[in-house]
Amino acid sequence: MGVKLVKSIYNKSLMMKDLKCGQIAVITSDSYKGEIVQRYENYGVNIGKSSGASWTDINRNTLEVRLLKAGEIIEIT
Numbered sequence: 001m002g003v004k005l006v007k008s009i010y011n012k013s014l015m016m017k018d019l020k021c022g023q024i025a026v027i028t029s030d031s032y033k034g035e036i037v038q039r040y041e042n043y044g045v046n047i048g049k050s051s052g053a054s055w056t057d058i059n060r061n062t063l064e065v066r067l068l069k070a071g072e073i074i075e076i077t
Helices: none
Strands: 003-007 013-015 024-027 036-040 043-046 064-067 073-076
Touching: none
Parallel strands: none
Antiparallel strands: 003 073, 013 064, 024 036, 024 064, 036 043
16 A cells, blocks of 8 residues: 555655654655655654655654645545
């Protein structure tokens, strides 16, 4: 199972560590580009990936992300 962004609406980038708890974003950095992530407490959870596919100590994370906005569509595959 995976998750992909189907409909995209432009929004400026920020660092994953700047997400607020519960916010969902798409990663814009090359190494994980297009993957969907949600902040949960001090973790960045990679949605649609297997258990353990997350980033711990999110305050040190330097990956760039873009917040998903109302009207964007994600698809579970």
